[in-house]
Amino acid sequence: MNRTIPTPRIDGMRSSARAIVRELGFMQKGLAGTELSPSAVHAIIELGYGTVTTATDLGDLLHLEKSSVSRLVQKLAQDGLIAITMDLSDKRSRRLALTIDGQRLLREIENFGRQQLRSACDQLVDSDLAQIETGLVLFAKALRAQRQTAATSAANVEVRQGYYPGVIASVAYLHASYYSANYGFGAVFERKVATEMSEFMSRIDRPMNTTFSAYRGDEPLGSVSLDGEDLGEDVCHLRWFIVNPAAQGLGIGNLLLQSASSFVDEHKFESTRLWTFKGLDAARHLYEKNGFSLIHEAAGKQWGTEVVEQEFARPRGYS
Template sequence: MTDSPLQATVRPIRDASRRLVRELGFMKPTLAGTEFSASAVHALIEIGARDYLTSGELSDILNLEKSSVSRMVRKLVDAGELVESVSETDSRIKPLSLTGKGRETLAAIDAFAQEQVVAALNNLSPNIHKTVRDGLALYADALEASRTGSMSSAMRPVTIETGYRPGVIGRAAEMHARFYANTVGFGQFFESKVASGLAEFAGRLDRSSNQLWTAIEDGNIVGTVVIDGEDLGTGCAHLRWFIVEDGRRGGGLGRRLLDEAISFCDQQEFAEIQLWTFKGLDAARRLYETFGFVLDEEWPGQQWGSEVTEQRFVRRIRDVGRRMQTAGLK
């Protein structure tokens, strides 16, 4: 029986999760070079990050039974790592804080973990450090959301906004530079071309045939796309600077951005839309084709600093209409 797409993803994630548990030392009775269990080490980290916590708050954060946390806290107090005080406003509340010894232990834990993570990252290309960081954060957040019934950060509303906004030129250039450095080896020249080209275009946004869309999550730009209605001549739109942040692809955000851009072109009654890309970006190609783009030509080129096969895709309104009629959709 062939696995479903979901099962094909679940298995490698489970495998990676088991390996993480083993490589980080969670199978051992003690953790991070200390004499303490994993739960005790995490308790010291969380209390140190907040200055103080009650046992009840610690239980919620660590997702442990209150009785288990109570026993663990007592051991840490007896070991001189924690001190329990009484709230001045409510004698029932007993905040826990680190002692001097506890702060020394926490510093050693942080140094151990820092060395562990740095050693791992040194085995990876710097271009994918952010992908690892964001992917782990999103997965951990999704696990927590599944347990608590809350909303994962990956599911927070992303709005699509039009027009210039502060930071969009630099942010779009950064997302392009990171993605294309990792996929095809482009460098400074490519990033500079993106930044200068988008900066020039931004000065023409006051013209009705031009538009810029940004995907915004929590105030941050996580995707862009542009329609330049001038640089290819009358009746032809140029789809440019289409990018979605690393870790956000595959969730429908790119489709939302393209939908806005294509709808704008249809409203403006452009006869065709053209875009330039590179061979090998198969996911992007499939997305373009669902919007009626077809490969028009391709050729080898080195203008971006390394040799790639450049491609030009075209969406002609008459061809789209003909395909819809053939499919019985119009």
Template sequence: MTAEREVAIRPLTRPGDLGWVAMKHGELYASELGFGTDFEAFVARVVADHHDEQGGGPQAAWIAEVDGMRAGSVFCVRADERTAKLRLLIVDPAARGLGLGSLLVSEALRFATDAGYKAMTLWTIDKLGPARHIYEKLGFELAACAPHTDYGSGLVDETWTRRL
């Protein structure tokens, strides 16, 4: 019999949280999709922009923990006055199957709704099937697709949207 795991979603506020998000994206996308350090640098810029814009409009970020260890993240940032943008959803492979991705996206949706946003948008790539499944399950619809060449060949950019 396996022990039940303790799952928690908390605001991204502790020292090490910002660096963990960039590191985990860099490591995971390198191992699963073959991305290089330019992708990790992109994530680090998104994380830094989020930190620098604290107070510049409704935005928040969360860390998922399993048994007290970081295991996932998501950001909700301002796209414009009416639209929130979901960013940097990730779940550590060791914590997959616990529902963390859905919990994180649901937390961001609640925040965006409470902040008065009328819609949420996100960007992803077609190769991220589990994340795409979460988005679809939570009411997002695929709005646009285009070839993507920044981090590798054979990728397709996807923009998803959802009314709040």
């Protein structure tokens, strides 16, 4: 379906969605009356329902990476809420199930959630309640369809490592066009990206340096570079991370940062640093998801426009 929904309408729906998240307690510690994280609560519910029985399936359902699922499963097992057993049909796999304590917690979560929703629904007349039921079902269906479409598109993505003809020009163009349109960056910024990346490419064949670029056919979808020389002291510099706006929703950013994290771990750098600026919330989410933490921020003009510059670091051994 090709149509353009007006931005104010989209923003109105986003505002309502954020309000629902806040009111249901997803922004607070102790979701559903427990001391568990949101992902742990969802894991207890889905394992209790029998929706999934393995860590791999749980990760797919909750959209969590392998390392995050591993930590989650380990914590729930340590707390005595789930049991892990060998899958007799596939000895490489482990089956997950709620323990008696886990089943007891599931009943408490269910009672809490039902009462919370029942109290809210008591404020509505039957016709409004019916609209909400229908709307939630349709919206969940639309989100699943969107994710499946994105997954199909992502399957056609190729990640290339190292220098490829045109990579300097495409990375400079993606940076210049995006930051000019959204943040008013100009010639100073574009010249800085092109010049510094050109210098970096003269060192790209050295083992401590590399670039990962995502392509769909000949279309550049994004790129990130790892410079293991310019900071010294066994610190890797993550540089020129960019995703083509046309590729948003395909998981390109996460794919590139996972490739970058694997590279720095394989080469045993003590830490990885990157510099960005305040306000790039989607990128910050990806950085933090992949082990980076904000360590410093201050106003600066290194990119030609005054912004609050930020430095992030990822320590060796993060998983």
